[in-house]
Amino acid sequence: MAFSTGGNKGPMAEINVTPLIDVMLVLLIIFIVTAPIMTYPIEVALPQRVINPPPVTREPPPPIDLRIDASNQVYWNNGPVALANLQQMMETEVQRDPTNQPELRIDASGDSQYEVLTRVLAAAKNADMKKINFVQ
Secondary structure, eight states: OEEEEOGGGOEEEEOOOHHHHHHHHHHHHHHHHHTTGGGSOOOOOOOOOOOOOOOOOOOOOOOEEEEEOTTOOEEETTEEEOGGGHHHHHHHHHHHOTTSOOOEEEEEOTTSOHHHHHHHHHHHHHTTOOOEEEOO
16 A cells, blocks of 8 residues: 655545455456366265154043052052052053053152152152152
8 A cells, every 4th residue: 555645635545456356356267267167967866855654643532540648658649559559550551551651740749758659659660760850
């Protein structure tokens, strides 16, 4: 960039455009050389769209309400159940449809023993129940 004073108007800046022209000529030559290369077809194997039917949604079975009261009695849908029979009942529910299991809702009293709750959870795990929730 060259500076010159043009009288009393102050300094005048002139841009040297020679390097700009040189760069533009080099880019033009690169474009001319590479343009014929880009005209050859390149075969690319793209994945094809496969139309899958939407998954069938099924109505979930009614949830199982499991309640443990203060006297450590276990209730399966408001009916008393022995703790020894609990795992077999859970396995029966899971075997009906393993992909569409019912939700197990556990309501444990604050006064119940922790051991009873751990046995219920162990029975649910051994029966391979997937949907276990705690409610109050």
